[in-house]
Every structure is written in C-alpha cells, then in structure tokens.
Amino acid sequence: MNSNIRLKTEKTLKTEREDVRDWVLEPFNKNHLFSKPIEKKIQPFLNDQQTQKKLIPSSFRDISSWYLRLAEDKSLNYTTYPTEELSLSGLYKFWYYETAHAIMESDDPAGYRFSMRDFTTVSTMLSFGWMNHADRLAETMLDRWDAQEDGNGSISWESLPQYLPWLSVKLYKAWRGSDEVFDFEPKDEQLEGFHPLLKALFDPSASVFGEALIEAANFHVMGIGTDDYDPVRDEEYWLFPVEILAACRIREQRGLDIPYVEHPLFDATPLGRYHHPFPVPRDDILEKVLPLYAKVTGKLDLKV
Numbered sequence: 372m373n374s375n376i377r378l379k380t381e382k383t384l385k386t387e388r389e390d391v392r393d394w395v396l397e398p399f400n401k402n403h404l405f406s407k408p409i410e411k412k413i414q415p416f417l418n419d420q421q422t423q424k425k426l427i428p429s430s431f432r433d434i435s436s437w438y439l440r441l442a443e444d445k446s447l448n449y450t451t452y453p454t455e456e457l458s459l460s461g462l463y464k465f466w467y468y469e470t471a472h473a474i475m476e477s478d479d480p481a482g483y484r485f486s487m488r489d490f491t492t493v494s495t496m497l498s499f500g501w502m503n504h505a506d507r508l509a510e511t512m513l514d515r516w517d518a519q520e521d522g523n524g525s526i527s528w529e530s531l532p533q534y535l536p537w538l539s540v541k542l543y544k545a546w547r548g549s550d551e552v553f554d555f556e557p558k559d560e561q562l563e564g565f566h567p568l569l570k571a572l573f574d575p576s577a578s579v580f581g582e583a584l585i586e587a588a589n590f591h592v593m594g595i596g597t598d599d600y601d602p603v604r605d606e607e608y609w610l611f612p613v614e615i616l617a618a619c620r621i622r623e624q625r626g627l628d629i630p631y632v633e634h635p636l637f638d639a640t641p642l643g644r645y646h647h648p649f650p651v652p653r654d655d656i657l658e659k660v661l662p663l664y665a666k667v668t669g670k671l672d673l674k675v
Contacts, residue, residue, distance in 0.1 A: 376592050380635035383595055383609055388447045395444045404437040413660055420667050425481040427664060428471035434656075435463035439607060443642070447610070452641040458652045461495060465504050465675075466657060468492070472511050473670035485515045487526055487536045488605070491613065494539040497546075498616035500648020502624070507675050509543050516553075528557040534594065534602035538565045538614050545572055546621045563602075564590020568618050573625055580622065581630035587615050588634040611642040619645045 394400055408430030415422035423430075438460035442453035471483040490512050496505035526533060537557055544551065560566050564586055571583035594602030595609050603609060619629050629645060637643040665671040 373589065376589055377635045379592050379595065380639050383592075384447070384639050387443070387606075387610060391440060391443045391447055395440055400440070401437065404433040408433045409656065413656060417659060417663065420663050424664075424667060425474060425479065427660065428467050428474060428483060431463045431467040431470060435460045435467060438463065443607075443611075446640040446642045450641060452644075452646065454649050455652065457642075458499065458649055459654060461499055461501070461504075462652060462654060462657065464492060465496065465501075465508060466661065468508055468511055469671060470661075470664055470668075472515065473664070473668040475515065476670045477668060485512055487533050490536040490539045490543075491605070491608065493543055494535070494613040494617035497542070497620045498613045500620060501651060503675050504651070505543070506547075513553075527555050528561055531599060532557070532561075532602070534562060534565060535605070535608060535614050538562055538569075539617065541569055542572070542614070542617050542621060545569070546624065564594075565602075565614070568615070572618055572622060573627065575627065577628040577630040580627070581632045584615060584619075584630070584632050585634055587618075588612065588636040591615065592636050610636070610640050612636060616645055620648075 412423040412426045412430040416424055416427055438456050442456035442460055445451055445453035445456060468485070468489070471485075474481050475483050490509075493505050493509045493512065496502075496508055528537075540553065540556065541559065541562075543549075559569050562569070567583040568587040571580045574580055574583075591603055591612050591614075595604075597604055597606075608614075623629055661671070661673055665673050
C-alpha cells in the first residue's frame with residue numbers, strides 16, 4: 372500500500388476525530404441545528420399548518436446535519452457503526468429535498484434550489500440500501516435540473532470538476548440501465564481514478580472489481596481537501612465513501628459478488644465498510660409534520 376495513502380488517511384482521521392468531538396460538545400450547535408428548528412419552525416407549523424411553512428425544508432436539513440455529526444462522532448471516536456444516527460440523518464436529508472421540491476413547485480419557491488453537488492445524496496441512499504429512496508431522490512433531482520434556468524448539471528467539467536456528483540449520476544444510470552447523456556456530463560475517463568469502478572461495476576470477476584475498489588479508494592483519499600478542485604471536498608464524505616459503497620450496493624443488486632479488500636479508507640472507521648441494508652427508521656416529528664405538509668402544499672408525495 373502506498374505510504375502516502377496511509378499517511379493521509381491517518382492525518383484525516385486524527386483531524387476529524389478532534390473536530391467532530393469538539394463540534395458535538397459545543398452546545399450552540401445542538402441548539403442551532405436541532406432544538407431551535409423544532410421549537411422555532413416545526414412547532415409553529417404544527418399549530419396552524421402555515422407559520423414557517425417555507426422554512427420546514429431548511430429545518431429538516433439542519434436536523435439531518437445534527438444527526439450526521441452524531442453519527443460521525445460515534446464512528447470516529449467510539450468505533451461503532453452508528454445505524455440509528457446515520458439513518459435518521461439520511462431520512463431527514465431525503466425529506467429536506469422532497470419538501471423543498473414541493474415548495475419549488477408552488478407559486479412561492481422561497482429561493483430553494485438544488486445544485487449539481489446534491490446528487491451525491493443519491494449515492495448515500497444507495498449505500499444505505501434504500502433503493503426506493505434513491506430512485507425517488509434521483510427523479511426529484513433530475514426534474515429540478517430540467518426546471519432550473521441553467522439546465523441539468525449547470526457547471527461544465529472544464530469550469531469546475533464535480534467528481535462525486537457525476538460519478539453518482541453515472542452509477543445511478545448504470546443501475547437503471549439508462550443510456551441518457553445529460554448536459555455537461557463528462558466522459559467516464561474524465562473521472563480519473565473513479566473510472567475503473569465504472570468499468571468493473573458489473574464485471575463477473577470479483578477480483579477485477581476488487582482491484583477497481585482499491586483504485587477508487589486511493590483516488591478518494593488523495594482527493595480529500597477543501598479546495599474547489601479537490602475531488603472529495605465535502606467533509607462529510609471524507610471518511611464515508613458513499614460513492615464506493617453505492618457501487619457495491621448496485622453490484623450486489625445484480626447478484627454479483629463483492630470481494631473483501633483491505634484499504635486504509637475502509638478500515639479507518641466503521642463508516643468506511645460495506646454493510647447490509649438497514650431499515651428505514653420511524654420518527655415522531657416526521658410522522659407529524661409530513662402529512663400536514665403534504666396537505667397544505669398539495670405537492671408532496673408521501674409514498675416511497
């Protein structure tokens with residue numbers, strides 16, 4: 372194993388352990404992302420079904436961020452797989468997009484927009500094994516791209532490469548058997564170290580796919596950073612390689628073997644390893660808010 376890969380993984384892990392622990396322990400963050408959205412936005416809406424209606428999506432996004440940080444802390448600092456926290460984060464993130472879409476479909480879109488980078492969340496749904504949620508979310512994303520003034524994708528590869536989102540698009544297309552080419556879509560080989568993952572996705576040889584996993588993991592680790600041109604610049608994905616886990620899920624859906632491979636990225640935290648699908652959780656807040664939101668917007672489909 373390349374020593375640079377190992378060193379960068381260890382450095383990232385050390386930094387993330389400290390940053391996430393400090394973040395979770397700071398009371399302001401819980402109040403801002405969890406307590407405040409419930410008290411200031413969700414509760415008034417439950418009272419009259421109108422107050423803060425336009426802010427319900429952003430409150431769901433905030434709550435999702437809170438649960439994700441708890442999941443990261445549990446994985447990084449307690450080395451256990453955070454099924455409950457991760458699934459709640461994913462569920463709230465999913466309904467953020469769906470409720471925001473409902474608002475965008477109304478006469479008052481409230482400034483909500485989806486960017487190209489949001490498509491990586493489809494890979495997150497796939498990594499969970501939530502295939503229906505992945506399907507629904509992809510449809511929502513693609514619908515918004517077509518509706519938005521600058522079209523689907525909106526950013527050319529040459530202007531600013533978007534590795535994880537475009538890989539997620541290509542993985543989704545492979546899963547659904549689609550040969551559609553979207554505006555601004557890069558060629559497979561432009562994804563560089565992720566390209567072998569696409570090529571080997573449905574290869575009958577588990578060893579060939581295993582080699583592609585290692586190449587993708589190498590590219591992922593060396594692409595971690597905060598600059599615009601870093602392939603993996605969203606911190607939540609640094610040690611949670613949803614694009615690689617999504618590829619494994621899609622391959623499994625095809626009935627193909629997934630090899631066990633060792634790599635610092637996969638071994639850094641429990642979030643790096645492939646897991647069996649976990650159930651979609653139930654949540655009291657969502658069970659109260661979503662039916663009312665569907666009723667007052669007339670745009671929200673609760674069947675997923």
